Amino acid sequence: MIQFLRKIIPVNSPIRSSWHFLKWITAFSLSGNPTKDMIVIWVTGTKGKTTVSNIIAEWLQKAGKKVCMFSTANLMINGELQNNNHKMTSPSPFVLWKFLKEAKKAGCNYAVIETSSHAIHFHRNYGLEFDVAVLTNISQDHLDLHGTMEHYVATKQKLFSSLYSHWVRRDIKKVWVVNADSQYASEFINKDIVVDSMYTYWLYPSAQIQAKNIIQDATWMHFDVRMPSNSFSVKTSLAGTFNVYNILAAICVLISQKVEVADIQKIMNTMHAVPGRMEYIPNKRWVHVVVDYAHTEDSLDNVLATLRERHAWRIITVFWATGDRDTSKRPKMGKVVEKHSDIIILTDDDTYTEDSSKIIRDVVKWITRKEGEGFWIIPEREDAIRTALMIAKNDDVVLVAGKWSETVLVTNQWSIPWNDKKKIEEILMELDAQVMV
Numbered sequence: 001m002i003q004f005l006r007k008i009i010p011v012n013s014p015i016r017s018s019w020h021f022l023k024w025i026t027a028f029s030l031s032g033n034p035t036k037d038m039i040v041i042w043v044t045g046t047k048g049k050t051t052v053s054n055i056i057a058e059w060l061q062k063a064g065k066k067v068c069m070f071s072t073a074n075l076m077i078n079g080e081l082q083n084n085n086h087k088m089t090s091p092s093p094f095v096l097w098k099f100l101k102e103a104k105k106a107g108c109n110y111a112v113i114e115t116s117s118h119a120i121h122f123h124r125n126y127g128l129e130f131d132v133a134v135l136t137n138i139s140q141d142h143l144d145l146h147g148t149m150e151h152y153v154a155t156k157q158k159l160f161s162s163l164y165s166h167w168v169r170r171d172i173k174k175v176w177v178v179n180a181d182s183q184y185a186s187e188f189i190n191k192d193i194v195v196d197s198m199y200t201y202w203l204y205p206s207a208q209i210q211a212k213n214i215i216q217d218a219t220w221m222h223f224d225v226r227m228p229s230n231s232f233s234v235k236t237s238l239a240g241t242f243n244v245y246n247i248l249a250a251i252c253v254l255i256s257q258k259v260e261v262a263d264i265q266k267i268m269n270t271m272h273a274v275p276g277r278m279e280y281i282p283n284k285r286w287v288h289v290v291v292d293y294a295h296t297e298d299s300l301d302n303v304l305a306t307l308r309e310r311h312a313w314r315i316i317t318v319f320w321a322t323g324d325r326d327t328s329k330r331p332k333m334g335k336v337v338e339k340h341s342d343i344i345i346l347t348d349d350d351t352y353t354e355d356s357s358k359i360i361r362d363v364v365k366w367i368t369r370k371e372g373e374g375f376w377i378i379p380e381r382e383d384a385i386r387t388a389l390m391i392a393k394n395d396d397v398v399l400v401a402g403k404w405s406e407t408v409l410v411t412n413q414w415s416i417p418w419n420d421k422k423k424i425e426e427i428l429m430e431l432d433a434q435v436m437v
Helices: 002-008 014-031 049-062 093-105 117-121 149-161 185-189 241-256 261-268 297-310 327-340 356-366 381-391 420-436
Strands: 039-044 067-070 074-077 080-083 110-114 132-135 175-179 197-202 209-216 221-227 230-236 279-281 288-292 315-319 343-346 375-377 397-401 408-410 415-417
Touching: 014 093, 039 049, 039 149, 049 067, 049 074, 049 110, 049 241, 049 261, 067 093, 074 093, 117 149, 132 149, 132 241, 149 185, 175 185, 175 241, 185 197, 197 241, 209 241, 221 241, 230 241, 230 261, 241 261, 241 297, 279 420, 288 297, 288 420, 297 315, 297 327, 297 397, 315 327, 315 381, 327 343, 327 356, 343 356, 343 381, 381 397, 381 420
Parallel strands: 039 110, 039 132, 067 110, 132 175, 175 197, 197 209, 288 397, 315 343, 315 397, 343 375
Antiparallel strands: 067 074, 074 080, 209 221, 221 230, 279 288, 408 415
């Protein structure tokens, strides 16, 4: 019945919005508001939300705070991580409030929560009084819901404009953090938004927190962080310029929470990679196997460009476009994958209610290669990944994009258990066993 209603009621219908609003009012009313004494940090943006959320939560934890986190990839309470199996950035309100009640019982005084434009549009933030808002960037996404980029940006702005309308505690400052390099940054920086502290970050001098002298090699990235009153050097295994931005965003948040710069520098030297974000999978085949959540034109461009910088050999990309999402980005994804990849394998992701062949037609519109000429369509995802691993030679890169650490694959008929990383590891074991025989 629910699936039927989802098909017949448009995603931007007022009926859906009203239904979600009622759910969140009910859930909040029953929750007892466990976050009323927490400092709540919202992280939003088209890309980088999960990475920034994880970095902020990990660093605050290491700075001696008691932290919980709800992100697209994973959940955390006091340093204990678990996968987010709800397959949503913002899940059912009853799920989120239950999680926050558990975090409260565990003594958490900070909550880091990733939020999407869907969450803002559908009132999924109702009852959560937040203190810090972080904008990572804005590029095309979710136009199936918002219609235009102007409406998409305006939805994100609601989060920032409502910052000071939330519960104000005398000893807690309201803070916003904005990536000054984002295409729409001026829409946030120049708006009449009431806050106590404002932080901007970028790679150039127009921002308060800057990165300089970026150097990358095959395994490490080095850069200098400069701020008005201090500077220090960073060495990290997180790759790509986009991760420089992510790290700068987290630095701004920690500074706003009065963590000493010297402590931030020590913490940064021990940070971990975020699951499913440029995550390398160890193997015995001398192949660089990488999983990443990249599912937009910009994110695929960033990841593939970074892999090209780090590795001189071929790039084999396994990717797809998700069903029931913004269809206008699909051919753009195909175009950017063709630009950076030596071999393309187009396969299934979550189709939801859409027909697989329809998604394929959308993606291949701007791919100029003929099938069989460095380009194959293999709808069965397991077969596509196996093919990529079998044809990879020494030092080749195999990027499996789109699903990262998700635990189910959703078709228009049913959901099946699935995890890209585990499936890759299984296939690698099978291939290694065949070689030994």
